[in-house]
Amino acid sequence: MSRTLSAPVTVAFDYTRSTGPVLGRFLTGLRDGVLVAGRTSAGEVVVPPLEYDPVTHQQTTDFVEVAPVGTVTSWTWVPEPVAAQPFDRPFAFALVTLDGATKPMFHAVDVASPSEISTGMRVQVRWADERVGHINDIACFEPVAELDEVESGAGGPGRARPQPRDEAATEQSRPEPVTGVITPVSLDYVYAASPEESTFYRGLDEGRILGQRCPTCDKVYVPPRSACPSDGTPTEGEIELSGLGTITTFCIVNVPFLGQKITPPYVSAYVLLDGADIALLHLILGVPADEVRMGMRVKAVWKPREEWAYSLENIDHFAPTGDPDADYDTYKRHL
Amino acid sequence: MRDVAVVGFAQRQMPDFDGSPTCVEMLVPILAEIYEQTGWTRRDVGFWCSGSSDYLAGRSFSFVQAVDAIGVTPPVNESHVEMDLAWAMYEAWIKIQTGEVDTAVVYAFGKSSAGVLRRTLALQLDPYTMTPLWPDTVSLAGLQARAGIDAGLWDERAMAEVANRSLTDAEKNDYSIRKGGSSVEELLARPMYADPLRKHDCSPVTDGAAAIVLAAGDKAYEVRDKPAWISGLSHFVDSPSIGNRDLTRSPSAANAAAKVDLNGVEVAELHAPFSHQELILRRELGLGDDVRINPSGGALTSNPMFSGGGIRIGETAQRIWSGEVAKGVAHATSGAALQQNLLCVLESSTGKDA
Numbered sequence: 001m002s003r004t005l006s007a008p009v010t011v012a013f014d015y016t017r018s019t020g021p022v023l024g025r026f027l028t029g030l031r032d033g034v035l036v037a038g039r040t041s042a043g044e045v046v047v048p049p050l051e052y053d054p055v056t057h058q059q060t061t062d063f064v065e066v067a068p069v070g071t072v073t074s075w076t077w078v079p080e081p082v083a084a085q086p087f088d089r090p091f092a093f094a095l096v097t098l099d100g101a102t103k104p105m106f107h108a109v110d111v112a113s114p115s116e117i118s119t120g121m122r123v124q125v126r127w128a129d130e131r132v133g134h135i136n137d138i139a140c141f142e143p144v145a146e147l148d149e150v151e152s153g154a155g156g157p158g159r160a161r162p163q164p165r166d167e168a169a170t171e172q173s174r175p176e177p178v179t180g181v182i183t184p185v186s187l188d189y190v191y192a193a194s195p196e197e198s199t200f201y202r203g204l205d206e207g208r209i210l211g212q213r214c215p216t217c218d219k220v221y222v223p224p225r226s227a228c229p230s231d232g233t234p235t236e237g238e239i240e241l242s243g244l245g246t247i248t249t250f251c252i253v254n255v256p257f258l259g260q261k262i263t264p265p266y267v268s269a270y271v272l273l274d275g276a277d278i279a280l281l282h283l284i285l286g287v288p289a290d291e292v293r294m295g296m297r298v299k300a301v302w303k304p305r306e307e308w309a310y311s312l313e314n315i316d317h318f319a320p321t322g323d324p325d326a327d328y329d330t331y332k333r334h335l
Numbered sequence: 336m337r338d339v340a341v342v343g344f345a346q347r348q349m350p351d352f353d354g355s356p357t358c359v360e361m362l363v364p365i366l367a368e369i370y371e372q373t374g375w376t377r378r379d380v381g382f383w384c385s386g387s388s389d390y391l392a393g394r395s396f397s398f399v400q401a402v403d404a405i406g407v408t409p410p411v412n413e414s415h416v417e418m419d420l421a422w423a424m425y426e427a428w429i430k431i432q433t434g435e436v437d438t439a440v441v442y443a444f445g446k447s448s449a450g451v452l453r454r455t456l457a458l459q460l461d462p463y464t465m466t467p468l469w470p471d472t473v474s475l476a477g478l479q480a481r482a483g484i485d486a487g488l489w490d491e492r493a494m495a496e497v498a499n500r501s502l503t504d505a506e507k508n509d510y511s512i513r514k515g516g517s518s519v520e521e522l523l524a525r526p527m528y529a530d531p532l533r534k535h536d537c538s539p540v541t542d543g544a545a546a547i548v549l550a551a552g553d554k555a556y557e558v559r560d561k562p563a564w565i566s567g568l569s570h571f572v573d574s575p576s577i578g579n580r581d582l583t584r585s586p587s588a589a590n591a592a593a594k595v596d597l598n599g600v601e602v603a604e605l606h607a608p609f610s611h612q613e614l615i616l617r618r619e620l621g622l623g624d625d626v627r628i629n630p631s632g633g634a635l636t637s638n639p640m641f642s643g644g645g646i647r648i649g650e651t652a653q654r655i656w657s658g659e660v661a662k663g664v665a666h667a668t669s670g671a672a673l674q675q676n677l678l679c680v681l682e683s684s685t686g687k688d689a
Contacts, residue, residue: 004353011393015462023463046579048464054574074485074582076477077530082454085469093474095482095578104578106465106478114530119485135464183467185458189393189450194355216406225403226359232377232406234363 005201005310006192015183022051022060027178029065031133035125037066037101045101048135066100068125069144073097073104077114083186086140092117096141108140116143133178196224196235201310203240207302209315211239211276219277243300245273245280245318246326248334252289267292271318272334279334282312286319295325338685339431340555340562343372343440343548344649348510348637351448352542355400356392358444361544362404369440369546373558377405381436383413386423386443386641390458393449401444412436419443420645421606421667421677424547428568437551444544445640452540452640460671461575470577472671473537476609477529479582479672483611484531488583488618491531494610495522498535498635501610505632513539513636535635538608543639545646563652566662567595567680577671588619588666588676595664595680602627602654602663604647608634612673616666620678630654644668648679655683 019027022038026048029036038049038060049060075094081087086108094117095104110126111117123141131137193201196212200223203210212224212235219228224235250269253262267289270279284292286301298318308314345368347361354360370376383405387398398415405411414430416423420443427439453471460466483489496519503516513535528534548558555562571587574580603626607613613628613635622628629635631650634643644667651663661683669675 002353004355006353009393015466017462019463027463044579046576050576050579054579074478074482076474076481076532077527078471078474079529082451082469082471084467085471093468093470093478095478106470106577107468114527119481135467181463181467183462185466187390187393187450187455189356191393191449192353192355192446194357194360196360197355226355226357227363227403228406229403230406230408232363232366232404234360 003198004192004195005198006190009189009191010186011189012184012186015185016180018180019178020051022049024178025049025063027133027135027181030135030137031131031175031178033127033131035066035068035098037064037098038062039064044103046103047098047101047105064100066098068098070096070098070101070123072109072117072119072121072123074119075109075117083188084184086136091140094123094141096123107138110140110142134181134183194226196226199238200224204312204314205308205310207305207308207314209241209243209273209300211241211273213237213239220275221278222273222276222280239275241273241275243273243315244321245271245276245298246331247284247292247294247296247298248272248279248331249294250284250292252292265289269318270334271298272331277334280312282315283317284319285317293325295328295331297321297323297326337432337434337551338555338564338687339428339549339551340559340564341547341648341652341681342550342555342558342562343369344546344652345369345372346510346543346545346642346646346649348512348541348543348639348646350512350539350541352446356394356446356449357397357400358446358544359401359404362401362442362444362546365442365544365546366404366440369548373548375438377411380438380440381412382427382430382439383411384423384427384430384439384441385413385415386418386420386441386645387415387445388417388641390455391445391447391449391452391640418641419667419669420545420547420642421648421665421679422570422669424549424645424648424679425568425570425677427549428565431549431551437554439549440546441549441645442544442546443641443645445642446542447540447640448542456671465577473529473532475577475672476537476612477532478577480531480536480609480611483583483614486583489611489614491523492519493614494536495519497610497613498522501629501633501635502535504630505636508632508636511632511636512541514632532609536610538634538636538638538643541637541639541643543637543642545639545642545649547645547649547652559656561656561658561683563655563681564683564685565679566682566686567678569594570675570677572670572675573673575670575674580672582672583615585615585619585673585676588616588673588678591676591678592620595678597621597664597680599662600626600664600680601660602630602651603666604629604631604633604651604663605666606634606644606647606668608638608643608668610635612668615673620664620666644677648681651679651681655681658683
């Protein structure tokens with residue numbers, strides 16, 4: 001048996017940002033199939049444009065179009081791509097100085113092996129099939145086909161030129177400038193419980209509620225902790241609790257929210273298990289919400305055994321025992 | 336300025352920590368070591384500062400949970416930075432300079448192995464033009480290494496020399512997770528990984544935590560006969576725009592070096608997670624051949640996120656305490672491809688004793 005329990009967890013969100021005028025101009029350009037650079041006070045032509053000048057700190061206002069063709073100034077092989085990179089097979093990341101620019105930009109280059117790319121190589125933009133005003137509107141760079149380079153040169157009518165917009169589009173029908181970008185972020189982890197938490201969850205899997213005692217202050221923690229937050233001492237031992245307890249405080253949830261599993265109104269309460277010094281947050285059922293009160297005696301109601309897992313949800317809810325309420329003095333220090 | 340010294344240091348480094356990403360169970364024994372070294376209890380610590388990131392932990396408020404390791408009844412004077420231990424120490428040093436406190440313990444932790452570290456770190460980049468491409472740490476270092484090779488500033492052999500020396504020195508460091516030097520030829524015969532980087536050019540993914548103790552004036556002598564006095568502390572940052580940096584240089588490291596006195600430095604612990612980055616730093620700091628580089632084996636052999644930089648300070652301080660050296664410099668980096676750089680000069684003398 002491993003020392004700790006672990007489980008996969010994914011943290012995901014759509015990273016949604018407004019662009020401001022400078023990056024908005026650049027991203028609008030990508031959507032429209034052109035590369036917009038910014039000119040700095042030192043005369044550098046930078047793509048993507050810098051929002052603020054590195055010397056004068058003034059907002060960039062001088063924009064210039066550069067070619068979708070350029071030169072690799074550095075590159076690295078990506079032998080084991082990570083999720084959401086431009087390719088899910090080996091490829092190159094590179095710094096590419098576009099014709100007309102003086103500083104390189106970062107992007108992927110679609111080559112099959114490191115022997116197919118070199119510093120100084122000529123590459124061109126491969127546009128994404130659908131462009132929305134995002135850095136991924138550039139699908140990647142690709143080596144300039146020799147024929148293109150010879151016949152048309154940089155900026156010529158080669159493969160780098162995107163599909164032209166509908167020439168009949170009028171000023172009125174031109175899409176609005178890009179003002180925001182959304183980047184989906186999804187991060188995968190293996191989340192491990194501490195050894196003390198693992199003891200707790202293994203107990204739940206056997207239908208037991210296990211706590212531990214802080215050897216410094218003698219308080220019993222459920223769940224046990226790697227350090228008593230008062231003393232910094234790891235909790236010790238194994239104290240099995242009965243599942244009987246007292247409601248110290250509670251709230252009636254009336255407000256619906258994303259991911260809610262129970263239909264409001266319902267009662268969420270702190271239950272101080274007999275023998276414990278820290279209350280557990282859990283659900284109260286088996287009683288009308290308006291009859292739940294501080295001091296009410298409750299007991300754990302377990303799900304059917306076949307539904308048990310390493311989870312506090314093995315306890316479906318707490319329900320009143322029908323016993324007389326606990327004296328205030330027995331839980332007043334836990335409020 | 337008040338004289339402030341590093342008087343305590345404890346660390347843990349491992350390839351694969353099986354516990355919680357809040358690292359509380361790793362911090363408890365580290366803090367116990369700190370109390371043993373200093374003879375203090377937590378009540379003797381004037382200020383606490385920690386370094387960590389929830390992106391690494393994959394959960395929210397991991398640093399709040401970590402405070403459990405201190406024990407906070409009654410409450411403690413405490414802060415946090417989403418930076419390496421070295422920057423947490425910088426904040427504590429300033430706190431001591433204000434005169435509000437005389438002592439501080441700083442700690443940092445990170446379970447890098449919980450996620451895909453080189454991918455997670457893409458979130459520290461420009462969110463519009465970089466993060467959506469998920470530039471991983473190794474790729475950015477590869478671009479930097481190639482730029483230097485193309486410019487003739489270093490070659491694969493020079494990188495292998497760094498790796499071989501680091502792996503050899505790491506044999507003497509119980510905490511290094513990759514060790515065992517061989518020869519430059521043998522290293523160069525190994526296959527490319529992320530061309531132009533071989534695996535030994537990249538620090539291994541490392542879990543770990545560390546703590547540093549600071550004390551001012553006489554408080555320092557209560558702990559150590561030879562405190563490691565901080566005679567210089569400086570940090571600078573370069574542009575976040577990769578394309579607008581000369582990746583073969585590190586102006587921020589050079590700026591930091593210009594603000595401290597590196598004359599007479601005998602040992603330098605450089606936080607270089609990739610072999611070529613040590614070459615950049617040696618140049619920017621102007622370190623001569625007589626300066627011993629990374630006798631611990633350095634970050635190339637073990638680089639726990641959020642403590643890898645501060646561990647350089649601790650390693651240097653230990654050599655001052657033991658009398659092995661009289662002056663050393665520790666370096667910490669953060670951000671992409673040496674974007675941010677901090678230097679901490681440690682000396683056996685405050686300069687006021689003589």
